[in-house]
Amino acid sequence: xxxxxxxxxxxxxxxxxxxHASSCFVLDQAGLRVKNARIIDALVACGxxxxxxxxSVPQSMVENALESVPGTIRFRAPDPDRSFTxxxxxxxxxxxxxxxxxxxxxxxxxxxxxQPAGCRDLEEIxxxxxxxxxxxxxxxxxxxxxxxxxxxxxxxRIFASNTTKPMNLANLIDPGKLSKxxxxxxxxxxxxxxxxxxxxxxxxxxxxxxxxxxxxxQGIPVCIxxxxxxxxxxPLSEVGxxxxxxxxxxxxxxxxxxxxxxxxxxxxxxxxTADLLSDxxxxxxxxxxxxxxxxxxxxxxxxxxxxxxTAGVSDEPVPSVQAVSEKxxxxxxxxxxxxxxxxxxxxxxxxxxxxxxxxxxIDNMIAALVESELGKAQAFDERGVADAAVAAAKEAMVxxxxxxxxxxxxxxxxxxxxxxxxxxxxxxxxxxxxQTFICSAVESPSSxxxxxxxxxxxxxxxxxxxxxxxxxxxxxxxxxxKQELA
Amino acid sequence: xxxxxxxxxxxxxxxxxxxxENDEGFDGTMEGEPGTVxxxxxxxxxxxxxxEILNIFNxxxxxxxxxxxxxxxxxxxxxxxxxxxxxxxxxxxxxLVGKQExxxxxxxxATVKGDLHDIGKNIVSTILKGAGxxxxxxxxxxxxxxxxxxxxxxxxxxxxxxxxxxxxMTEMEAVIKKLKEAGINDVKVLIGGAPTSEEFALxxxxxxxxxxxxxxxxxxxxxxxxLSGR
Ligand code: B12
Numbered sequence: 027x028x029x030x031x032x033x034x035x036x037x038x039x040x041x042x043x044x045x046h047a048s049s050c051f052v053l054d055q056a057g058l059r060v061k062n063a064r065i066i067d068a069l070v071a072c073g074x075x076x077x078x079x080x081x082s083v084p085q086s087m088v089e090n091a092l093e094s095v096p097g098t099i100r101f102r103a104p105d106p107d108r109s110f111t112x113x114x115x116x117x118x119x120x121x122x123x124x125x126x127x128x129x130x131x132x133x134x135x136x137x138x139x140x141q142p143a144g145c146r147d148l149e150e151i152x153x154x155x156x157x158x159x160x161x162x163x164x165x166x167x168x169x170x171x172x173x174x175x176x177x178x179x180x181x182x183r184i185f186a187s188n189t190t191k192p193m194n195l196a197n198l199i200d201p202g203k204l205s206k207x208x209x210x211x212x213x214x215x216x217x218x219x220x221x222x223x224x225x226x227x228x229x230x231x232x233x234x235x236x237x238x239x240x241x242x243x244q245g246i247p248v249c250i251x252x253x254x255x256x257x258x259x260x261p262l263s264e265v266g267x268x269x270x271x272x273x274x275x276x277x278x279x280x281x282x283x284x285x286x287x288x289x290x291x292x293x294x295x296x297x298x299t300a301d302l303l304s305d306x307x308x309x310x311x312x313x314x315x316x317x318x319x320x321x322x323x324x325x326x327x328x329x330x331x332x333x334x335x336t337a338g339v340s341d342e343p344v345p346s347v348q349a350v351s352e353k354x355x356x357x358x359x360x361x362x363x364x365x366x367x368x369x370x371x372x373x374x375x376x377x378x379x380x381x382x383x384x385x386x387x388i389d390n391m392i393a394a395l396v397e398s399e400l401g402k403a404q405a406f407d408e409r410g411v412a413d414a415a416v417a418a419a420k421e422a423m424v425x426x427x428x429x430x431x432x433x434x435x436x437x438x439x440x441x442x443x444x445x446x447x448x449x450x451x452x453x454x455x456x457x458x459x460x461q462t463f464i465c466s467a468v469e470s471p472s473s474x475x476x477x478x479x480x481x482x483x484x485x486x487x488x489x490x491x492x493x494x495x496x497x498x499x500x501x502x503x504x505x506x507x508k509q510e511l512a
Numbered sequence: 513x514x515x516x517x518x519x520x521x522x523x524x525x526x527x528x529x530x531x532x533e534n535d536e537g538f539d540g541t542m543e544g545e546p547g548t549v550x551x552x553x554x555x556x557x558x559x560x561x562x563x564e565i566l567n568i569f570n571x572x573x574x575x576x577x578x579x580x581x582x583x584x585x586x587x588x589x590x591x592x593x594x595x596x597x598x599x600x601x602x603x604x605x606x607x608l609v610g611k612q613e614x615x616x617x618x619x620x621x622a623t624v625k626g627d628l629h630d631i632g633k634n635i636v637s638t639i640l641k642g643a644g645x646x647x648x649x650x651x652x653x654x655x656x657x658x659x660x661x662x663x664x665x666x667x668x669x670x671x672x673x674x675x676x677x678x679x680x681m682t683e684m685e686a687v688i689k690k691l692k693e694a695g696i697n698d699v700k701v702l703i704g705g706a707p708t709s710e711e712f713a714l715x716x717x718x719x720x721x722x723x724x725x726x727x728x729x730x731x732x733x734x735x736x737x738x739l740s741g742r
Pocket of ligand 1: 169197635677
């Protein structure tokens with residue numbers, strides 16, 4: 027997919043500079059909790075300070091790291107025609123799968139059942155995605171149900187025998203298995219990974235850090251991931267969450283560039299919200315999360331670092347019209363915001379807990395519609411993107427047998443209006459108060475409670491979208507690529 | 513100040529979820545005012561009966577529970593109230609020696625080894641504190657040995673284990689096995705977290721699986737009732 031216009035901007039340059047400065051403040055003042063000696067030594071050697079279990083990173087280290095990150099990454103594939111280049115300054119967008127589903131949803135005459143996911147399902151989904159036209163790369167959608175010490179090899183084997191597209195194996199269980207994995211897939215250039223380096227707020231996952239260094243040490247592209255949930259692992263405030271999340275991803279970039287200068291990395295920030303209106307579960311595909319994930323892509327663009335986006339993780343437990351509407355809006359915004367390499371764009375449901383083969387096919391259609399609707403936009407301003415999102419959602423619904431009525435249209439409009447609307451000031455004062463809040467929350471042994479209590483005001487102010495589910499029967503009989511389900 | 517107004521203020525403070533003076537309270541107006549912990553300290557200073565204070569804790573949380581059920585209160589509101597009670601309990605406890613009829617027992621909780629997920633565990637531990645349990649939270653990534661050692665030391669009535677990963681849920685079984693090996697049979701084990709289930713609990717010999725924090729409260733009540741033959 028190629029963007030026709032400059033990506034959507036919902037922050038001014040001045041505001042992005044402020045977020046950057048506040049993230050650097052947090053990295054310097056609060057730092058990150060870490061125990062891994064190798065990491066501590068490597069960072070201290072470059073100017074970081076380790077005290078009381080936390081490592082503080084001065085701003086100069088952040089700036090140096092950003093200088094040494096390559097702006098382009100080549101993703102090769104066994105089929106050379108499937109290789110592509112991600113260019114942080116470019117307009118090409120590539121879509122892929124993602125997640126680590128616990129369950130696969132199987133349909134029996136319209137009734138969905140949840141079954142534990144395993145190797146067989148992985149094979150099925152990888153080969154399905156090999157056939158789907160809009161899937162540019164494949165990120166493993168589920169782990170193998172084999173013993174831990176066999177998981178990396180088994181997964182590599184399944185990828186090697188079922189796809190010729192670029193392979194993102196996501197989680198490497200044992201860094202010691204990397205050379206074996208490379209041998210199985212045939213060439214390290216086919217591979218990439220995701221490392222969830224930070225447990226928000228601001229604590230390093232020490233084992234993940236070893237994986238990160240092992241992967242980047244081989245020159246294999248790695249997405250440095252942080253997935254904060256506003257209201258439980260980050261401030262509910264959008265400004266606060268952006269400051270914290272950005273600091274967490276920047277930390278990963280600093281670490282990789284300190285140890286392996288020039289190694290290819292992607293910025294993967296997923297600032298979603300927690301459902302404090304119910305039980306604290308993540309809200310992946312609600313308007314405020316869609317907005318925030320777009321802002322993260324925008325931050326990444328500002329740095330000129332390749333961006334790994336996330337889109338289309340529906341909160342719906344099973345395929346539904348509501349899920350279709352969530353996915354279409356989410357993907358439209360993530361593409362328009364300029365993320366170049368977008369994960370989870372296919373198949374994911376149930377707050378990232380489940381996948382359904384049928385959903386991959388539906389999402390393939392949604393991706394095509396998003397491309398075509400964005401292609402019609404006069405500009406990627408808020409209005410143009412909102413119109414494209416609504417049009418893509420409506421057309422997807424029509425193709426799935428829905429008669430789109432006035433109420434549905436109004437609900438979609440209300441969602442995109444929410445995505446486009448800023449609820450908070452991006453002033454210096456607001457940044458100062460959020461950075462102070464973050465620094466104090468990380469000191470608590472139960473920071474999630476600090477964030478939850480601190481969320482009460484924002485909840486009352488309507489920072490979490492409350493809308494209506496779009497209800498209608500879902501009919502996939504007319505789907506073009508349905509035969510791919512075989 | 514008389515006993516009644518002092519208890520009323522404590523009740524109001526708990527229902528408003530006003531933990532301490534830094535906290536804004538339910539309606540965002542209470543920053544700077546003395547919080548629940550301060551009010552309990554004050555009450556004890558003027559010799560208000562500790563048992564009466566404990567009763568107020570229970571009554572207030574019942575009211576909060578109703579507000580939550582009616583949808584007027586959201587999760588953070590309920591958690592703030594529960595935290596008020598949890599923190600105030602630490603102050604009240606030493607004054608309750610010998611008068612434990614209202615107390616519910618000790619609950620030890622941890623996220624198992626290799627697992628860093630703690631959002632759900634923190635919710636459970638706060639809600640249980642609010643419900644009157646004496647909770648000790650060992651944090652995340654806790655090894656089997658550390659859990660068993662803590663059981664020996666803290667002597668809880670209940671042990672709660674949390675796991676969010678298919679790769680770490682097996683640790684739960686290891687804990688239960690180790691407890692048995694150590695001859696500890698009098699602690700009831702509850703488990704929770706996304707990949708776990710009733711079935712899994714049964715399989716590994718846990719005493720129960722909980723969907724969420726309120727389910728845990730209900731399950732514990734049931735277990736207490738069964739224990740006391742009510
Ligand atoms: C938030 C989150 C994270 C955060 C954790 C932040 C934190 N401080 O906890 C971060 C981003 C750090 C993270 C990291 C990882 N995560 Co994670 N994470 C989640 C996510 C999105 C939400 C979990 C959550 O907090 N839910 C909200 C709370 C309120 O609910 P809850 O935890 O279920 O708890 C409730 C009940 O279960 C119950 N309960 C829970 N525990 C207990 C205990 C007792 C005693 C009782 C009575 C009740 C009880 O009561 C709670 C309150 O109601 C889930 C997906 C999901 N939708 O659940 C994935 C998920 C669990 N993570 C997953 C993965 C893979 C990972 C990583 C390996 C990522 C990676 N690829 O590197 C790392 C692992 C880190 C580690 N070693 O633990 C997978 C697991 C898949 C699998 N096959 O096992 C999931 C399912 C997502 C996915 N599909 O990819 N994760």
